Amino acid sequence: MAESTREWYLRAARELAATSSRQVEWCRGVADDPRMIGLLESVPRAARQPSLLFAVAAYLGVPAAPYPAWADAVLARADAVAAELPRRRVQTNEPARSVPLAVALARIPGPIALIELGASAGLCLLADRYGYRFRSSEAEAVRLGDGTPVLEAELDACLVPSALPDIRWRCGIDLAPLDPTDADARRWLEASLPPDRPERLARLRAALARASRGTPRVMTGDALDALPALAAEAPRGTSLVVASLGTAVYLPPADRERLLAGIRAVGARAVTFEARSAVPEVRARWDALAAEGRADADASFVLAIDGEPIASGSAHGDRLVCVRPAGRTGTDEFRS
Numbered sequence: 450m451a452e453s454t455r456e457w458y459l460r461a462a463r464e465l466a467a468t469s470s471r472q473v474e475w476c477r478g479v480a481d482d483p484r485m486i487g488l489l490e491s492v493p494r495a496a497r498q499p500s501l502l503f504a505v506a507a508y509l510g511v512p513a514a515p516y517p518a519w520a521d522a523v524l525a526r527a528d529a530v531a532a533e534l535p536r537r538r539v540q541t542n543e544p545a546r547s548v549p550l551a552v553a554l555a556r557i558p559g560p561i562a563l564i565e566l567g568a569s570a571g572l573c574l575l576a577d578r579y580g581y582r583f584r585s586s587e588a589e590a591v592r593l594g595d596g597t598p599v600l601e602a603e604l605d606a607c608l609v610p611s612a613l614p615d616i617r618w619r620c621g622i623d624l625a626p627l628d629p630t631d632a633d634a635r636r637w638l639e640a641s642l643p644p645d646r647p648e649r650l651a652r653l654r655a656a657l658a659r660a661s662r663g664t665p666r667v668m669t670g671d672a673l674d675a676l677p678a679l680a681a682e683a684p685r686g687t688s689l690v691v692a693s694l695g696t697a698v699y700l701p702p703a704d705r706e707r708l709l710a711g712i713r714a715v716g717a718r719a720v721t722f723e724a725r726s727a728v729p730e731v732r733a734r735w736d737a738l739a740a741e742g743r744a745d746a747d748a749s750f751v752l753a754i755d756g757e758p759i760a761s762g763s764a765h766g767d768r769l770v771c772v773r774p775a776g777r778t779g780t781d782e783f784r785s
Contacts, residue, residue, distance in 0.1 A: 454489050454497055455480045461499040467749075468764065469643030471513060472503055478516035485520055488527055496534035500541075504641040505533045513644030538625060539699070541641045542569035543649070544656035546694040547576035548602045548766040549722040549752045555610035556754060557690060557718055560617040562683035564717070566672040567696030568621025570629045570638060571665035572656045577616045579659070583609045598655035605771040608760055618684050621667035622675045629660035649765070672696065673704055673711045680715035689717040695750075695764070697727040705729060709756045722752045722766065730756040743773040 452460070462476035476499055479485045489497040502523075507513070509529050511522040523530055550573055554561055565574050580599035583591045587606035594613050627634040635657055642649050668675065676691065683689045691712045697705050709730050712719040726732050731753045738744035738758060748761030752769065762769040 451494075454486050457497065458499055465499075465643075469645055471645040472499070472643050474516050475499075475503060475519060478520060482520055484524055488524065488531060492531055492534045496537075498539060500539050500641070501534060501537060502530075503643075504539065504637070505530055505537055507640035507644065508537075508637055509533065537637075539641065540569045540625070540627060540637065541695075542572045542627070542638055542653070542656075543695070543765050544572045544575075544579065544598060544652055545600050545602070545649075546722060546766045547573050547579055548581065548600055548604075549750075549760070549762060549769060550576045550692055550694060550720060551581065551610055551614055552604070552608050552760070552769060553692075553720040553722075553752060553754050554614035554616075554690065555612070556759070557688055557720075559615040560687050561614050562618040562687035562689045563614075563616050564619075564676070564679055564683075564689070564691045565621040566676075566691065566693045567699065568623050568626070568665075568667045570627040570634065570657070570660060571619075571621045571667045572629070572653075572660055573692070573694055574616075574619045574621055574665040574667075575656070575660060575663075577613045578663075579656070581613075585609060597659060598652045600652070600767075602767045602769065604769045605760070607771045608769050617687055618682075619665055620679055620682070621665060622670050622672050622679060623667050624669070624671065626667035626669055629657045629664055672700065673707065676711060677715050680717060689715070690720055691715070691717045692720040692722075693728075694722045695724075697721065697723045713755075719755050720753075721756075722750055722762070724764075725749065725751050725761075728753070728756070731758060734758055735761075738772055741775075743775065745770070 458476045458480040462473045465472045506523050509526050578596045580594040580596045582599055582601045584603045585606045591609050706729055709719050721728055725748050731751055735744055735751050735758050739746035745761050750762050750764050751758050752760040758772055760769045760771045
C-alpha cells in the first residue's frame with residue numbers, strides 16, 4: 450500500500466534533517482494540518498512532493514516564515530498552488546556537485562567529452578570553469594582554478610585532484626531544460642533551494658552568472674532514450690563520460706536498473722554521485738564494502754566510476770570520504 454500524504458511528509462521531515470531545519474518544520478506542520486493535506490490531495494500524487502510544494506510556494510511569493518504564517522500564506526494562494534504544482538518538477542541544480550564530478554574525472558584519462566543526465570540548467574557541465582578549495586585533515590589546503598564560484602569541500606587527501614578536468618565537449622539531457630539566461634528559470638531555481646541555506650543561494654547565483662557567459666547545451670529528452678544519439682556526437686579522441694549527479698532518484702525503478710548498462714552500451718564511462726540506494730549496481734557493491742568494514746553502511750551519497758564506489762559524501766558534495774583499501778578497516782574512520 451502506498452504511503453499516505455501525511456506519512457510522506459513525516460518521512461521527508463526525517464530525510465531533510467541535515468538539509469533544512471525550516472523545511473523540516475514545514476513538513477511536520479503539513480503532516481498535522483488537514484487544510485494542507487486537503488490541498489495536496491486535490492492534485493495528482495506526483496505533484497504532492499514536499500520539495501516541490503516548498504519550491505512552488507516560494508515561486509508564488511510565500512514568505513519563508515514559521516509554519517502557521519507560512520501555511521496561511523500558502524492557503525491564501527491555494528488555487529495558484531494547485532494549478533502550479535502539476536506543471537512543475539523538482540529542478541535544483543547544485544553546482545557544488547561539480548566537486549565529486551571533478552574528483553571522478555581526475556581518475557579518467559582525458560581529454561573528456563561530458564554528458565550529464567538530468568542536467569537542468571547545465572551548471573555541473575561547467576566543472577572545469579569554477580574555482581575549488583579542497584581542505585583535508587591530512588594535507589595542506591589545495592586551490593585549483595580561478596573561476597567563480599569557488600567551491601569549497603573537505604576531502605580525504607587521496608581524493609584531492611591535482612588538476613581540473615580537461616573537458617573538450619559537453620552536453621546535458623533533461624526532460625525540461627532551464628536556460629540560465631532566462632529570468633523566470635533563474636527564479637524557479639532559486640525558489641527550489643531551502644530558504645535557510647544562504648550559502649547555497651549565493652553559490653547558485655554565482656554559477657548562473659558564469660553559465661550566462663557561456664551557456665552549456667542541454668537538450669530536451671528522456672535521459673536513457675536520448676543518450677545513444679547524443680553519445681554519437683562526441684568528438685573522436687576524447688574519453689566519453691556520462692554523469693548522473695543526484696538524478697537517478699527521479700528515474701523510474703526500471704531505468705535505475707538499466708542506468709549503468711545503458712551507459713556502457715554507448716561506450717562511455719559512468720560517473721554517478723547518487724543516494725546510496727539509487728543505483729542498484731552501486732548499492733550492491735557498497736553493501737559488500739560496508740560488510741568488509743571498508744565503507745560507511747549509513748553513507749548518504751556514494752561516488753562511483755563505472756559502478757565501482759570510490760567515496761561517500763554529503764548530498765551536495767562538500768564532504769567526501771574515500772573507500773578504505775583492502776586490509777584497512779574500522780568504522781571509526783568514517784565521517785558523516
